[in-house]
Amino acid sequence: MTIRAAIIDSVAPVLVLLSIGSPAVAQQPQKNSHLQSIEQCNGTDRIPAQARIAGCTALINSGDAKPEALAVAYNNRGNAYAAAADYDRAIGDFDRAIELASGYVKPVNNRGVAYLRKGAYEDAVKSFDEAIRLNPDYGSAFANRAEAHLKLNQYDRAVRDFDEAIRLDPNLTWARSGRCWARAIIGDLQAGLDDCDRAIQSGSSDAATYDSRALIHLKMGQFAAAIDDYSSALRLAPNLASALYGRGLARLRQGDNVGGDRDVSAAKLINLKVADEFARYGVQ
Numbered sequence: 001m002t003i004r005a006a007i008i009d010s011v012a013p014v015l016v017l018l019s020i021g022s023p024a025v026a027q028q029p030q031k032n033s034h035l036q037s038i039e040q041c042n043g044t045d046r047i048p049a050q051a052r053i054a055g056c057t058a059l060i061n062s063g064d065a066k067p068e069a070l071a072v073a074y075n076n077r078g079n080a081y082a083a084a085a086d087y088d089r090a091i092g093d094f095d096r097a098i099e100l101a102s103g104y105v106k107p108v109n110n111r112g113v114a115y116l117r118k119g120a121y122e123d124a125v126k127s128f129d130e131a132i133r134l135n136p137d138y139g140s141a142f143a144n145r146a147e148a149h150l151k152l153n154q155y156d157r158a159v160r161d162f163d164e165a166i167r168l169d170p171n172l173t174w175a176r177s178g179r180c181w182a183r184a185i186i187g188d189l190q191a192g193l194d195d196c197d198r199a200i201q202s203g204s205s206d207a208a209t210y211d212s213r214a215l216i217h218l219k220m221g222q223f224a225a226a227i228d229d230y231s232s233a234l235r236l237a238p239n240l241a242s243a244l245y246g247r248g249l250a251r252l253r254q255g256d257n258v259g260g261d262r263d264v265s266a267a268k269l270i271n272l273k274v275a276d277e278f279a280r281y282g283v284q
Helices: 024-041 049-062 067-083 087-100 106-118 121-134 139-151 155-168 173-186 189-201 207-219 223-236 241-253 257-270 274-280
Strands: none
Touching: 024 049, 024 067, 049 067, 067 087, 067 106, 087 106, 106 121, 106 139, 121 139, 139 155, 139 173, 155 173, 173 189, 173 207, 189 207, 207 223, 207 241, 223 241, 241 257, 241 274, 257 274
């Protein structure tokens, strides 16, 4: 099972106070440079991560930012480092943002996502705990903590957090997909199926959602439907070991020994522990 869609809060706008001690003519190139740095640091995911990092670094090193704006710049640079999979630097920047603005909740959540993507799941839970303490209505933080619980095999806790995330933000489609997966594992199959159906009907076409629904069909003995969903997942993510293995099991149970063995073998080449994972899900 991969991390489904943990949410890093989007960049916040940086407002930088420019020095005004020098004459206007001499100041203009510096002002233009600052404005360019602000634009880069405020950039969305459409701007390359390295450009966002450069813009935020220029602002951080300029000495012109007030503490609140500096905290935002560190948060935004942390987002860019996370996008580049440089999680240790991201965590360092989120820590600095938190130090500069103790009530600023976004970097607390974002630090948790960086820990989650790094594989430090207990640390991720602690960060999400703190984000929720600061803002009890933070739906994304509940959903992110649920993802960490999934990685720790704490499925009941994951379901409870997904419940709260969806209550707070009913449009959080990926949380329904995650809850579908958790419910599939604990055996709450019909409720899980409803979650995946709603996620897909809402436009979610990611491999994880099809993989989750396929597991439910597999557990229900609906092998043709399982094969269809696993095949959909594999069209989107051809190396998804859980989908290959699950489709292999479904094919074997339909009597397709050649196709089933081929899928199972391919899955084990990608993930040696995939059979153990399915045994933990209640499927052998």
